[in-house]
Structure formats: C-alpha cells, structure tokens
Amino acid sequence: MNVILFGATGMIGQGVLRECLLDPEVKKVLSIVRTPSGTPVDPKVTELVHKDFYDFSALAPQLAGYDACLFCLGVSSAGMKEDAYTRITYDLTLAAAQALVQHSDLTFLYISGAGTDGSERGGSMWARVKGKTENALLQMPFKAAYMFRPGFIQPRNGIKSKTTMYRIIYAILGPLYFLLKGLSGFVTSTDRVGKVMLSVAKHGADKRVLENRDINDLAKTL
Numbered sequence: 001m002n003v004i005l006f007g008a009t010g011m012i013g014q015g016v017l018r019e020c021l022l023d024p025e026v027k028k029v030l031s032i033v034r035t036p037s038g039t040p041v042d043p044k045v046t047e048l049v050h051k052d053f054y055d056f057s058a059l060a061p062q063l064a065g066y067d068a069c070l071f072c073l074g075v076s077s078a079g080m081k082e083d084a085y086t087r088i089t090y091d092l093t094l095a096a097a098q099a100l101v102q103h104s105d106l107t108f109l110y111i112s113g114a115g116t117d118g119s120e121r122g123g124s125m126w127a128r129v130k131g132k133t134e135n136a137l138l139q140m141p142f143k144a145a146y147m148f149r150p151g152f153i154q155p156r157n158g159i160k161s162k163t164t165m166y167r168i169i170y171a172i173l174g175p176l177y178f179l180l181k182g183l184s185g186f187v188t189s190t191d192r193v194g195k196v197m198l199s200v201a202k203h204g205a206d207k208r209v210l211e212n213r214d215i216n217d218l219a220k221t222l
Contacts (some may be wrong), residue, residue, distance in 0.1 A: 001202060002028040002066045006096060007073035009037050012111055012150075014159045015190025016070050016197055021045070023198055030066065032059075032096075052063050053092050056099035068107040068201035069100050077126035085126060090133045097137055107204075109197050110137055113188070114151035114212050149180045151212040156190040184222060190214055192219040 003020060007013035008031040021042050022025045029045045031037075036049055050059060077085050078187060091112065100102055112134055119125035120135065134147045196218045200210070207214060 001025050001068065001198075002030075003198075003201065004063065004066050004069040004100070006029045006032055006069070007111075008033065009082065010072060010074070011155055011159055012153065012190060012193060013072035015156070016047075016072055016194040017044065017045075018157060018159070019191065019194030019198055020070075026198065026200065028066075030062070039063065049204075054095045056096055060099060060102065064101055064103055066103070068109060069096075070201070071108065071110045072196055074111060082125045082129065085130050086132075088148045089126075089129050090136070093133050094136055097140055097142075099141050101142055104141060105143050107146070108137060108140070108142045109146045109148065109199050109201055110134065112147050112149045116147075116149055117159065118209070134209070144204060145208065146205060147209045148191055148197065148215060149211050150160050150188050150215055151186040152188070153193065154187065156189050156191050159190050163213060172186075186212060188215050192216060195219055195222050 003026060003205045005013065005017060005020070008017045016096060017029065017031070020029050021044065026034055027044060032050055033047060034049070034053060037047060041047060048059070048062065050056065050143070058061075073092070075085075075088050094124070097108060100108065108207060110133070112130050113126075115127050116130040116134060117124060118131045118134060120128050120131045122128055137145050137147070196215050198211075199218060199222055205218070
C-alpha cells in the first residue's frame, strides 16, 4: 500500500508516520510539507515540499499511484475567529481533497475531533467548521472517505505536540492517563489512531464517521 500523508510533523501525524514505517504492507509514503522537516528520512518516505497549501494543481502528476491519503493536518481554534479557522480547516483541506479526488481509486481519511457538529448549526464554532469539512469530504467521489473523531490523545513513543498549550495539558494529564484510559469514549493514543487509520485504509470500516470509542474498539482487534 502506498499512502500520502499530510501533517507528518504534528503530534497525530508523527504517530501515523511511525505506524506507516512499522507496517510492512506500507511500501511508500509521500509526506507533503510546507517546509523541510529536517528529520532523518526513512527509505520508504519521500518528502515533498510545497509552499502553497491552497493550490495543489501543480502536484497532480505526483499524486497518482497512491491508495490512501491520511490527512492529519490541523490547528487549534483557540483565539481564532471563524473566518481564519475556516480558511485553515475547511479551505485548505478541500484544496488538497480536490487535487486528490481526481484519482478515484484513493481512500481519504481525515482527522477531525470528538464533538464535531455534523449539523453545522451548533453553538461551537470549531465544531461547526469541522462538521462542514467532514460533510464536504463525505460528498466527494473518492473510493471511500472516513472521518476520525478522536478525543484526548495520549502522545506515545516519544512523540510531542508542537503546540505549547497542548504540551502543558499533556504534561498535567499524563500521570492521570491510567485513570482516564478506562473512558474509551474519550481517551485514545497516537499509536492507536495510527494503527486504526492504516487498517481502515486497507480494509474499510462499517462506519464512515468513527468516534473515539470506535477507534479504540478497532484498535483492540489489531
């Protein structure tokens, strides 16, 4: 299986990339980034630097021959106005999806978040925008599209968030993880998310929207 990965330097993306490298069925990973990561490159990884994440048309020839896109790129909505958050969350994601949908044999997997508002009418700004993004992706003619809604994600295997606020939160809650992990509807981990994304990319899933509990239940079968 060959995959395209967005967000490889973020916390979730790091976890997904790690699982890609560990999975013998993943033969090739195309990591699309704005700037070079500066990290050692595994032989199965090709890092493609592309400056304009709102226009991927020039990359069309290089996007052929892949089985799945693992879209892990995203930002916190903290302190952001709706138009700015929409620009990054909805517009950017759809720009990538529109370039990839030309390859109809591709499966698109999107990291959303627990509490996403699929009705697009709720009071939470970030949840409405995420819901709008999910709905647009689900309507596109991919081979298949799956929305992942993880809750609290424990970073494992040395992975750290680039966001200072999140690092502080994880440092505080980390010691409590063993108490929280029983809440399968709320807590998961970077390795679980990565493993389940790859499994769903290969074999599909019964649901197109996977909540945190669904992610954990699938992880138990792997």
